């Protein structure tokens with residue numbers, strides 16, 4: 001399923017089997033998770049420099065010719081020699097290339113990936129359940145780390161990332177307060193079913209002051225709302241790659257050492273840490289699966305919040 005231009009649906013095309021370059025693995029795709037970033041790519045809010053491009057950056061695959069299962073995340077290549085790469089911050093490498101944006105991704109039957117950016121996947125997770133760990137889980141986990149030891153954690157937007165991070169945070173002994181779209185009772189119930197101590201709409205304040213809040217929804221209006229829910233010293237972490245404009249707000253919201261930051265991409269260390277942690281929680285992902293050919297339907301369902309948890313595409317030939 002190929003991206004050709006902004007505003008157009010993905011198109012099903014027959015491509016030759018990709019050929020791995022030195023250092024790359026040829027992969028048979030078993031599952032590929034969808035991500036809100038895919039919508040930002042479709043809408044041109046995050047740009048694709050050289051279409052056509054196969055999207056998809058939460059790939060579970062087996063290495064062709066080997067009995068080895070790997071996962072491929074958003075971070076697909078880094079230079080390894082810049083000051084960011086050399087200081088444990090490869091997520092900020094200015095030459096980084098991203099799976100399903102700069103490199104063909106996993107909305108396909110076969111793909112290739114740089115072996116250094118492929119993770120072994122814990123056996124506990126079937127393909128479909130594992131796919132959302134690769135971005136929702138991994139970048140969600142990096143966002144959670146930026147919350148330090150915050151005891152009372154707000155999650156703004158309860159989609160794929162929040163439903164995973166909620167489970168991790170509770171396991172770590174934190175209280176989770178889930179903030180959904182006003183009136184989204186299904187979302188509130190879903191959050192409570194995963195252990196959130198409170199769930200409500202963004203039009204009502206959580207019942208306590210939060211030590212940290214992670215905003216996963218791409219709505220800039222949530223930034224001052226989340227800052228307003230923080231205790232002194234608290235942090236708001238923006239976990240998405242794109243957000244609508246943030247409205248102006250009074251300095252009072254930031255005063256008392258509150259802080260506001262973003263989280264960009266992931267490092268391989270994040271991946272190793274999170275994939276070791278996930279089976280211990282144990283994280284249970286809630287997935288809705290679609291055949292690869294229904295990618296546009298799945299993306300539309302994601303856009304309109306028609307499922308709880310995460311969506312995962314499976315190529316028709318999976319298992320064959």
Ligand SMILES: [Zn+2]
Nearest residue numbers: 035037135136
């Ligand atoms: Zn993603």
Ligand SMILES: [Zn+2]
Nearest residue numbers: 079082085093
């Ligand atoms: Zn670099």
